[in-house]
Amino acid sequence: MKSNSIPFQKLPFTSLYKSYISDFEKVESFFEFNPFDEKEIKNRLEDYRFNGNRDECVHFLQHFNAQFTDLPEVEKSIQKLSTDDAVAVVTGQQLTLFGGPLFTVFKILTAIKTAAHIEQTYGKPAVPVFWLADEDHDYEEIATAGVFDRDELIQISLKSTLDEFPRVGEIVFDDQISALKEELKSVLYETDFSDDLWTLLDDCYHSGSTIRDSFGKLILRLFSKHGVILGGSNSKQAKELTRDALKKSVSHSDQLYDSLNKVSSKLFEAGFHTQVHVQESNLFWIDDDGVRRKIHAEGDNWFSEGSVKSLHTGALLNLIENSPEKFSPNVFLRPILQNFLLPGAVYVAGPGEVAYYAQMKDFYREFGLSMPIIMPRFSATMVESAIDRVLPKLPFSLEEYSKRIEDLESEYINSSDAADPEPIFKTWKKEFEQISRPRIDEISAIDQSLKGTSEKVRANLLTELDKLKGKVYRSLKEQDKVQLERIRKVKSQLFPGGNLQEREILFIYFMNKYGLDIWDNLLGSMSMDQHKNHNLIHL
Known part of the structure; x- marks a missing residue:
């Protein structure tokens, strides 16, 4: 694929992200490692030690991925992580309808490319892991998909009559999913590749399947051949393995709050924005209806939204000890759980994620961890031939x-x-x-x-x-x-x-027009230095 690039400085990205990409010295105090310094990467990989138990990690991943597939290449990738020096290149995303916009694929391709680069350059076994945001409860963000209809952006939405939502990964599709696929068919005109695409979507998205299962199956069907496996924390097993981190988020809540708040203040003083508002608690409670409710702290008393009851710190710690699956991490605590479950030496992040990771360096240290190498994801606009023809005019x-x-x-x-x-x-x-x-x-x-x-x-x-x-x-x-x-x-x-095309348009839109192997072709043409600019991919 032919491509050229333009600097991020010329596009609507935040000043923090632009500095991260092109002037790292301005933000280096907020991160552990420079993702563009090969010497730092080499040293990090040589020094990396997984804080968890590798046997438990492998067993967790086997159980988790078995819910989506029995493909042998998935088991092969999981087994690779059993070796003492193996690392995971982690990325993740919300479970947006039909796989989500282009940046979902760009994250995955970056993780695949980075894992291959680590193996080829540093001789370390590396596995790309896509983390399903299966505990998120923001239904509106995942229920809408954008496609082009005669050059105009249109939105296809999954409707719901619920006032409160469970974790989105647990929502089960009803017959509405068939109607949505028909709506999508009416917009995406028929091509030589349409039949294969609809067969794939019918296999993954159907009545009776959960949003998480559908999304996960689609990702593995497309990318497991490149070594990709899945992870997620919405399971009893994951919570049992991360029980200590969940408890520490309560027992050391004051120190954790201070660590986040101080760094966030320094970010602001340095002229950058803070992506996520810091609160005293980093936990959610899963109520009896499966609804994820924010836990608030007032001194030694803890209470969830919508509840008049409160628990003392000791009682809450006992509850976590006995029922860790009833608790869910917020945006700061989720990466911590990841790094206790996986040997995540590298995390592939989008601009928003880079921003909240900038708040977390000291937060990681409170848990006895080092922040991963935060690798910026590939960023691109797909330029179709009809657009290429008129641009010079x-x-x-x-x-x-x-x-x-x-x-x-x-x-x-x-x-x-x-x-x-x-x-x-x-x-x-x-x-x-x-x-x-x-x-x-x-x-x-x-x-x-x-x-x-x-x-x-x-x-x-x-x-x-x-x-x-x-x-x-x-x-x-x-x-x-x-x-x-x-x-x-x-x-x-x-x-x-x-908005940038990568944030709005479903990646399957381009699969319908250019073939199900379009992402394999893009991967083959990608290089590790392409994430330093925004790329224009000419189709």
């Missing part, structure tokens, strides 16, 4: 299409050979003001009570001038209709909904 660089469509249209019209209405109306308004102000003063001198009426007439006339300017712009737009339609099409394709 337009005056904008690719990154400029992140602007509002109204601004792009105005800039194009103002830059064209046609008369520019802006200076015309600017001069007209200035001349009008010069004429009207003395007249208003003269009328006010005759009758002060008429000043307000005079000002209103002036304002109405200025409004009429603005309306006329709008008509002139519309006339020019009509004259340049073809070019403006091209601008709209490019804008919609590259920045659908005003």
Whole structure:
């Protein structure tokens, strides 16, 4: 696949992420390792020691992955982690409908590439692990999928009548999933690859399957051949293996809060944002209805949302000891549990994850851990041939299409050979003001009570001038209709909904158009240094 790239600095990413990529010295105090320094990576891998028990790790992964597949390549990857020097390259994502947007695949491809690089360069066994966010309860974020319909972004949504949701991984699809697939079929026009795609989706997404099972099966069907296995914490076994970390989040809550709060304050003082608000508790409670409820702390008393009862610290610790599966980690505690379950020397992160990992260096140390190498994921926009053909005919660089469509249209019209209405109306308004102000003063001198009426007439006339300017712009737009339609099409394709394409469009959209092996082909053309820029993949 042909590709080129543009710097992250030219795109709508946070200042923290831009610094992480291109000016690491600015943020190095917030991380343990520089992901672009091969010497640091080498030393980290040589010094890495897994805090958990490898036999328990292997058994946990075998049991977890058996829920999704019995493919021999999955067992082979799991067994690789039984060796003392093996490491996991972990990444993860919410269980978004039909596999989620492009960045889900980009995370997985980065993990695969990084694991292969570790094996080839440093001689360490490495396994890419995709962590299913199976304890998340944010239904709205996972229930919507975006695709192109004639160059326009449309959203397909999984409806629900529930007021409160269990952990999304436990939600079972009903017949609505069949209707959603039909809706998706009606949007994705038929290609030579459609039958294979629908067979795959029918195998993974069907009535009676949970959101977690469907998502996990899809990921393994596509990427287990590259060594990918799955992980997740929504199981009794996972909670029993991480019981001590869950208990420490309670017994050492003050120290943990201080560690997060101090680093978050330093981030703010350094001019960066804090991605996640720090709270006294990092735990959720799973109630009898399966709903995940935030646990709050007030001194030595702990209580969950919606409950009038509270527990003393000792009672809560006993509850965790006896029923760890009734508890769920927040965004800070989840990576800690990961690193007790897996030998996670590397984590592949998106921009938002890099931001909250920047808050966590001292938090890891409180648990006797070192933060993993935080490897930024591959970032890209898929540029289809129809877009490639029209880009040279337009005056904008690719990154400029992140602007509002109204601004792009105005800039194009103002830059064209046609008369520019802006200076015309600017001069007209200035001349009008010069004429009207003395007249208003003269009328006010005759009758002060008429000043307000005079000002209103002036304002109405200025409004009429603005309306006329709008008509002139519309006339020019009509004259340049073809070019403006091209601008709209490019804008919609590259920045659908005003966001980067990788954040909005289902990755299966491109599988339908270019084949189920499109990601294998992209993987084959990727290099380890491509995550330093945003890539343009020309299809």
